């Protein structure tokens with residue numbers, strides 16, 4: 585039996601356990617402590633952010649971000665449609681409604697022209713959204729400049745969901761540092777992990793202070809327990825922040841390894857008819873958190889599902905590209921601006937095993953299975969036509 589090859593698994597470095605041991609030795613087993621403070625500072629240094637608050641998940645960070653920019657019940661929030669559901673779920677936690685925006689073909693991320701048009705027509709009828717959530721998908725930045733320009737023109741705060749793009753840049757600066765608030769995730773499958781966790785960054789110190797306040801049950805300054813607002817229990821554990829500090833030290837190595845995976849896949853599969861890799865947009869540097877490709881069934885001789893199932897038979901995990909949120913049953917009835925590009929990417933797109941801990945043999949096995957599907961079908965076609 586072949587050893588399983590998974591999509592994206594945790595990859596610890598040499599110092600995480602030491603930091604965790606420090607937490608135990610000093611009895612800081614709590615959702616506050618020196619590791620939390622240090623992790624926030626070190627993280628901000630790495631991404632070039634000014635202020636950061638560590639929280640229990642990326643989803644919690646988005647929830648707080650939306651509330652901090654004033655999203656309330658009955659509001660609308662624009663959001664990328666091609667993404668994981670966690671980008672939009674917190675919109676509904678606040679009683680607001682998502683309006684989804686389709687992708688462009690150059691980055692697979694939010695199409696800035698569609699955003700401009702949608703904001704223009706909303707401005708005309710006086711129904712502008714309260715916020716825009718832009719997602720940087722699979723390690724690649726969206727085209728931030730025109731998106732930010734559109735938001736600024738209409739005075740709408742931009743929230744960057746950089747959960748999948750830690751380590752990626754746009755025009756030389758980290759994704760997540762351009763908008764009013766940026767959020768990151770340290771879930772187990774992300775480029776670095778604390779097993780679970782998230783971060784919220786902003787240039788505005790007041791926002792981050794308010795985020796910490798809301799994340800600790802909104803406790804007023806008083807010796808007794810007093811609360812004038814509804815808060816949450818969203819802070820990151822000091823133990824997990826220790827893991828995060830260790831992981832931060834190897835972030836650049838993890839990025840390099842994932843970019844290398846992409847190159848090896850491209851060398852091995854790029855020449856097969858019908859295979860196209862997710863393009864790397866010229867405006868940024870992708871981490872290739874996941875290597876994604878599309879399969880044109882006509883040219884390739886098999887469709888995405890045939891390839892995925894053949895890989896699964898060999899104990900290799902691959903996944904379809906995100907199902908667009910406007911197609912999710914739970915968001916039935918929500919408006920979507922465009923939609924054809926993300927639907928096509930979902931139909932034909934496949935994410936390959938992409939962990940920074942994959943070996944050359946692992947990568948070669950994946951390549952061999954996919955190439956095998958291609959050549960088998962070629963052969964059958966030749967037989968059929970002769």
Ligand SMILES: *Cc1c(COP(=O)(O)O)cnc(C)c1O
Pocket residue numbers: 640641642643644667668670671719745747748768769770771780781782
């Ligand atoms: C993983 C992810 C999140 C959520 O992060 P969690 O830490 O798992 O809550 C949000 N958005 C995107 C695009 C993600 O991939």
